[in-house]
Amino acid sequence: MKQRLAAIGTVEALPHRVAAFLSREIESGDLNPGTLLPTEQQLSEKFGVSRNVVREAIAQLRADGMVEARQGIGSFVLAPEQRASIRIDRETLKEGQNMERLFELRCILEAESAALAAERRDQEHLDAIKAALDRMSGEERWEDGSIDADLLFHREIARATGNSYIHTFISFVCEQIRRSIYYARQTNPLHDLVEVNVGEHVRIYEALVAGDPAAAEAAMRAHIIGAADRVGVKLPLRTQRTEEGK
Amino acid sequence: MKQRLAAIGTVEALPHRVAAFLSREIESGDLNPGTLLPTEQQLSEKFGVSRNVVREAIAQLRADGMVEARQGIGSFVLAPEQRASIRIDRETLKEGQNMERLFELRCILEAESAALAAERRDQEHLDAIKAALDRMSGEERWEDGSIDADLLFHREIARATGNSYIHTFISFVCEQIRRSIYYARQTNPLHDLVEVNVGEHVRIYEALVAGDPAAAEAAMRAHIIGAADRVGVKLPLRTQRTEEGK
């Protein structure tokens, strides 16, 4: 009774697919903490892969602190309290549609971040944001320095919210996106370098200076959508956005 | 020319010892970024272990984002900037933070999550959410089973967005809040147990069934604000929310 692993278009390593499957089962609660995973033999037969593949998958789960293997017994599912971290690894990032999802998450976080920053920013924050903006304007093309300045711009806005959780999460998401862009450029050097749209950033900055949360949110949302578009990602938009909060 | 791995008193798994050795070589700069690791065959001979052990060790390094393996070539050492696997560990998030900021982030993520879920959910998602809701209704007080059901309810909604990043982030934030509540109850057992407001959850569920993103978002926002209030956290609200998107 073999079970087909989701066969996405992208070529993906088998161990990662198995690990992702088990990981989802644990996350969704199908495998409660404390329970024993099926034996390597059973998993091997269930997924139709060799035990080596299963072992590598379990090793990955163990590295993430999701299970604990004990010789002669099996692998136990650990409670979420023991989970060490959030991790988005390179393989996951390469999966199709993941860029789209990442941008979607970024849009949610940054739009709200911009609105909060517009309400809570002080002069020191504005100065830091302006400095990043100036650094960005120095470069026309999407080069390393420009990318860093762009990243800094967004992080400074997140910092201006006064909520370090938001700052941490946005930094993380931005890093993921930046690295995937690096990677895409590395594997396909002919790919056109994406230009940084300075104008979009200026509009965000102006809204922050004006202390207008709605304008800041709208400008940021437009910017993220534009940025996604420039790397070939069409962001699925919510159909009823304008009606919210009525 | 075999090389002895450090034989510590503790019995440690072979792959972990190999990974630790290579990891130290990379960290110390003996293996510069961009260079190719020795082949699995060579490492196998060097350490006197099987190729499987070497493979598991490299898989661990890859999971940590230190190397990238490419079939037919070898494993490249990555620069720290290129490392695609980032951990947001609890220590980082715990530094001088408070519940207020955590709830603020949760509100941002979950409100949008509910709206997206209302647009994208299918019957399987609704069934899973309903199941969590039923489990929750069984308990009147904020007890362990009820907390788990509550958590599951929110995670299932996040899953219904189809965006695994949102799911991951929300799970993480919920887990943080749950642990804080556990801790508060442990240190102060006299503290009144907070009741789960089933009604708020029902309203969210109904909006999801109706496929109404705006209603789902509003219900979720009200719920998070209410939940924060019940644990003594006053959520700072944005002043201009209703005007957004004009």
Added chain:
DNA sequence: CAAATCAAGTTGTAGGATGATATGTATAAC
């Protein structure tokens, strides 16, 4: 000279064999 082909090297996967470790069971001793 250019393009197609081939050969060698490397990682990825398959599948079995053996050792190490934990658990349950049956037998023997008291």
Added chain:
DNA sequence: GTTATACATATCATCCTACAACTTGATTTG
């Protein structure tokens, strides 16, 4: 009857060989 030992079983840990898939560079061929 109870306890203790030995054995059988199940499982992970490691090792081994073989083949498939992929990359690179040399060779051959037109």
